[in-house]
Amino acid sequence: xxxxxxxxxxxxxxxxxxxxxxxxxxxxxxxxxxxxxxxxxxxxxxxxxxxxxxxxxxxxxxxxxxxxxxxxxxxxxxxxxxxxxxxxxxxxxxxxxxxxxxxxxxxxxxxxxxxxxxxxxxxxxxxxxxxxxxxxxxxxxxxxxxxxxxxxxxxxxxxxx
Numbered sequence: 355x356x357x358x359x360x361x362x363x364x365x366x367x368x369x370x371x372x373x374x375x376x377x378x379x380x381x382x383x384x385x386x387x388x389x390x391x392x393x394x395x396x397x398x399x400x401x402x403x404x405x406x407x408x409x410x411x412x413x414x415x416x417x418x419x420x421x422x423x424x425x426x427x428x429x430x431x432x433x434x435x436x437x438x439x440x441x442x443x444x445x446x447x448x449x450x451x452x453x454x455x456x457x458x459x460x461x462x463x464x465x466x467x468x469x470x471x472x473x474x475x476x477x478x479x480x481x482x483x484x485x486x487x488x489x490x491x492x493x494x495x496x497x498x499x500x501x502x503x504x505x506x507x508x509x510x511x512x513x514x515x
Contacts, residue, residue: 364441368486368514371443371478380439380473384497385431387423389465395427409465422462428469428494428503429457435471435494443486445514452487452509461501468497476507486512 366374389409396402401424404411409421416422463469477489488510494503 365444366441367444368446368512371475371486371488374475375477376474378472378474379441380436380471382435382439382471382473384468384470385434386468387427387431387463387465389421392421392423392427392465395424395430399424399426401426418462418464421465423465423467423503425459425504428459428463429506431469432471432492432494432506432508436473436490439471439473443512443514446512447515448513450511450513452511455489455507455509457504457506459504461496461499461503463496463503467499469494469503470497471495481511484514486514488512 366379392406396407405416405418406412406421406424412421413419472493472495474491475488476491477487479487481487490508490510492504492506492508494505496503
């Protein structure tokens with residue numbers, strides 16, 4: 355499926371969001387999740403479990419064939435993927451994370467794999483005259499794999515001036 359918009363060239367009107375529910379509105383570029391990124395994330399978060407940090411041991415002792423990315427690393431990449439893929443909202447002054455209702459880590463991301471996100475608007479509700487909550491159904495695809503890395507329902511708040 356191809357996204358409806360070119361994120362770099364499109365500004366959506368706030369009033370149009372309701373009509374986009376159920377439609378894919380963005381697909382990010384591919385991002386490489388290499389061992390250096392995995393290692394830096396592990397050190398930063400103090401999650402240095404061997405399945406992420408020790409490729410040789412992971413190759414010998416796990417069914418993954420080598421090191422895999424932290425699920426939270428893949429999840430944290432959603433921000434970069436959203437900046438890349440999602441069209442801006444006309445009149446929006448800022449946006450914030452509001453949370454997640456569901457997150458499922460479906461398939462491990464092998465070190466060196468490329469991933470990209472698909473964003474579908476699942477819901478768009480005005481919280482006030484100046485705030486809109488947008489729920490995205492997000493799937494992170496692993497290049498050349500049948501199953502996604504993760505699926506989530508991500509809630510964001512758009513603020514309008």
